Amino acid sequence: MHLPVLLNEAVDALILRTDGVYVDGTFGCGGHSRLILSRLGKKGRLIAFDKDLDAVKVAAQIDDKRFDIRHSSYVKMREELQALKVERIDGVLLDLGVSSSQLDEGTRGFSFRSEGPLDMRMNTSCGETAAEWLNSVTEPQLEEVIRNYGEERHAKQIARAIVMARARQPISTTIQLAEIVAAVVRTNEYQRGGKQHPATRTFQAIRIHLNQELEELSLTLPQCVDLLNPRGRLVVISFHSLEDRIVKRFMRTEASPDRLPRKLPLRDKEVKDLSKQRLQIIGKALRPSAREIAVNPRARSAVMRVAERIIINE
Template identity: 50%
Template structure:
């Protein structure tokens, strides 16, 4: 499915659209949360599956995405949009009067969206000239430029290594510090060229700045810490039989999601020989199927789908209460 970002002339294709909604919406009269509204591709299809009292809450950090959300809310009274991170999910649900254990399904489509990547003015991409910004919410500070121009060399190296898994992180950090002594870093191409020159060995078919841009973006937007907070809140909000569907786009995200779902679905690890029946410690959650990836036809249509991994967690229908900790 394709939604049109008419302001920037950008087409955005929601990845794993049909599969995600099919696995998410089991109760057409339930409450649902799209924690990463974007341009509403998943939300619009969710709404098509809802009936009666079914309703949907969309959340997004990006004010431009919220603008699209408000337009959808004006079209469909079952939808409401909230400006914030999915790490604020419980607050967003509380505004609607939704309590813990009352939500039928939650979707998180992680990472940066195509409209954000493809709009040079947002500063997410090294492929075109633009301000070195990278903020999903431009009202929050610092921007990528502000941070790179003021952070300590060791902090920059740590961020690029931790969030980009870039083995030349120290060389890049040193190059940043030397360059900013001459003039501030202000544009995407300026930073990309600096990284290109600092990396001595290039990966085939990958721009040398790929890992560094990913690392700075993740850090500036608190993506991984927000993910950890959002997952914890999601399982508290889910009701019996409710599902959490998460689509990840790189290994750092997927590692967090995989470990989180694994730990909840296997329950507490008790010492051997403890006189406890399996039924007494049955975990309140279970994973649904194996991790799903985009099909070859979808990848051909949308190359960004190639790295997508979707995982599904379900709260058992015969168990309730907060047993996630």
């Protein structure tokens, strides 16, 4: 069963108006969406997005006139909302990463613990599978992806091992890939019962690359701010440092555009640009409590950041 991370904390931070229009950019199994709907009044509205067809099927079971589900990535938020004739929203929640149901379903290919085809696509209706990509990518490109998106220090050796293995036999299953990586990354911690499997970072890197997760996040955050009403909230839950770094830097930049340039005095246009702060950061980054982690160990790496749209003079 999927347990939504920082459930009450995220919804508490998101909803300031019970009659507002809200977006759940990552419906998943619907935990956050259901709690949001329970907090909204009769005039409230929630629009959810998900690339995963399985998630959309779950969302279709919600019988509530205040709720809409879109089979789409949140990177298309602006155009999808325009199609619904929604110009402004009062809050948006992005719960990034992979849901427990995706990890536990072996046929999806996200997990190195379950035997299944190497798929890893969030949207299984289109795009290249992990197996197709792994069996065609060049060794330098593979090394770059594993290093940049997995922050894996053994990236060069893993890429070499994968290329050598596929020359003997195409790589098609999760266990096959996991065993190739584990033979290279023989972590003493894991052998002693540590929590991180040697293939964790490589699987993460391939998944992020195939689904363009970081690129879509970077393109979506500015859209969220453009769409938010004054006092509207942006709530983002990240699960690894690459995501969190993007969110943190974006929020800081939007909240602190008034850093003085080196060149003084300032021209009129430069003075006007300094006043274009669009966000105010709300509180500090929040992590799950020890109690939540004990119940849901997958929550241990989560970080939640919150920012609020401020009134600006265009």
